[in-house]
Amino acid sequence: MQPDTLRYRATHEWIEASGAERRVGISSFAQEQLGDIVFVELPTDLPRDVAAGDEVLVIESCKATSSVYAPLAGRVTGVNQRLADHPERINQDPTGEGWLFTLEVAPGADESELLDAESYRRLCEAEG
Amino acid sequence: MTTPSLLRTPLHAAHIAAGARMAPFAGWEMPLHYGSQIDEHHATRKACGLFDVSHMGQVRITGCDALKLVQAIVTRDVAHLGDGQSAYCAMCNRAGGLLDDLIVSRLAMGDYLLVVNAGTYEGDLAQMHAVEREFGPFDARIDGCRDDWAMLAVQGPEAPAVLARVLGGGLDPPAMRMISVEWRGQAFWLSTTGYTGERGAELIAPVEMARDLWDALMAAGARPVGLAARDTLRLEQAFNLSGQDFTAQNHPFEVRLGWVVDLDKPDFCGREALRAIRAGVCPRQQCGLLPEGRRIPRHGARVLHQGKQVGVVTSGGFSPTLGRPIALGLLQSQIVKSEEPLEIDLGRGTTVPAVITPLPFLRAQPL
Missing domain, CATH: 2.40.30.110 (Aminomethyltransferase beta-barrel domains)
Incomplete structure (x- = not known):
């Protein structure tokens, strides 16, 4: 179920596999674990430079509060403003309409920690 | 996610069939939601939700002194309860600490059914036996009987209509009643209580009836609702959750339960402490x-x-x-x-x- 054009972080973010400016979101597995998402605290201080693993935003679901981290070093350049009124899009289409923010990946950013779809699927199975 | 040691209700297979996400709760494997807890919440407020609450604990107290023993266990005066009437109650330890909240129903003279919370069932039973020893002797029996009963809650503005469709018309008792109902030749208890603030009932039925009742209520228009929505439904009504909004470290007065403490009724566990607490500053x-x-x-x-x-x-x-x-x-x-x-x-x-x-x-x- 995890699209092949995406790479994944062990903390359940996805990022587009290529391009200078790439979309980031949370995986289908992650949204399922969270249950109904009711709020996304979108950052307003953009652009913002981040290191891999920095917290970029917070998602509130009925069940829990979760941080979303930068999968790679770079610059957060934009957010999905439609989530302000429709956070449920993350549940409905986590790897499409429910994307969270765009990241301009730093030149030479270390992508070796990212997982391909198959490795990520195995990780989810182990956790699920 | 699930551990083999978790208890399962008689409706486990029905939850799986309905696409439930199961989660551990108070030692039970329970449905958390069936897709969307928000949809389930709205369905209960606007139409009719169906909840498996078989994890709740039933305790039967019977005998000539059943009323005296129940009176010693709970803080509220239940002497006024007639047959088929229920009261929301609390039970405290000697220090006035809240052990649990519960519903006490008089099924008949000398026959009481207490419904307690899942996580406190064993502790409550131990407390009841301790009270029996301390305040007795009583000519009464305490029977923890949760394994005999399934419990289904039918809640929402359309709950009376759904119940009428399944059980036949003419069954619309006022709130806080417990009546015996016969369905397909078998008897069960219908209690007009709940944890959502909506109209409806809780059905306390023999385990072997559970699945048929569940299926019939679903077919009559009720929608399954998991524990996640049950929690938001009760929170909107500010109903306490035992073990979370209060523990034995709290007394009833500080969690808005002073109305279930009747200091002037016959002696009960915690009375002296509660009297002192009531007299002081909270x-x-x-x-x-x-x-x-x-x-x-x-x-x-x-x-x-x-x-x-x-x-x-x-x-x-x-x-x-x-x-x-x-x-x-x-x-x-x-x-x-x-x-x-x-x-x-x-x-x-x-x-x-x-x-x-x-x-x-x-x-x-x-x-």
Whole structure:
């Protein structure tokens, strides 16, 4: 179920596999674990430079509060403003309409920690 | 996610068939939701929700002295209960600490059914036996019988119609009644109680009837609702959750349960302590909190006044009906009176302003 054009972080973010400016979101597995998402605290201080693993935003679901981290070093350049009124899009289409923010990946950013779809699927199975 | 040691209700297979996400709760493997807890919440407020609450514990107290023993166990005077009548009650330890809240129903003279919470069932039973020894002797028996019973809650404005479709018409008792109903040749208990503030009933039925009843109620238009929505439904009504909004460290007065303490009834466990507490100053009290914005305070979040802790959130969540976060907090009484601005600590350096609000968050529908 995890699209092949995406790479994944062990903390359940996805990022587009290529391009200078790439979309980031949370995986289908992650949204399922969270249950109904009711709020996304979108950052307003953009652009913002981040290191891999920095917290970029917070998602509130009925069940829990979760941080979303930068999968790679770079610059957060934009957010999905439609989530302000429709956070449920993350549940409905986590790897499409429910994307969270765009990241301009730093030149030479270390992508070796990212997982391909198959490795990520195995990780989810182990956790699920 | 699931551990083999978790208990399963007689409706486990029905939950799996309905696509439930199962989760551990109080030692039971229970349905958390069937897809969307928010949809399930709205379905209960607007139409009719069906809940498996078979994890709740039943205790039967019978005998010539059954009333005397029940009176010694609970803080509320239940002498006035007639056959088929129920009362919301609390039970306390000797120090006046809240062990549990429960529903006491008189099935017949000398025959009482107590419904207690899942997580406190064993402890409650032990307490009941301790009270029996201490306040007795009684000519009465205490039977923990949760394994004999399934329990289904049918809740919502359309619940009476759904129940009528399954059980036949003419069954619309007022709230807080327990009546015996016959269905397909077998008897079960219909109790007009619940944990949502909506109309409806809880059905206490023999285990072997559970699946047929569940299927019939589904076919009659009820929609399955999991524990996650059950929690937001009760929180909107500011109903306490045993073990979370209160523990044995709390007395009834500070969590808005003073109305179930009848100090002048015959002796009961905790009476002297509760009398002393009632006579003194109550340093803490439960309040409703409305946090600003849409971040959700969770159980255990600190409540601050000018940077100093003045209380704690005992339950926090997103209210689907109000479309905003709500929280129950246990706060210093002085702060509550002062109406000073408060903040809730969400962790990692983030706080949100919050105001105290009258309870319940949602006005209960007349039952």
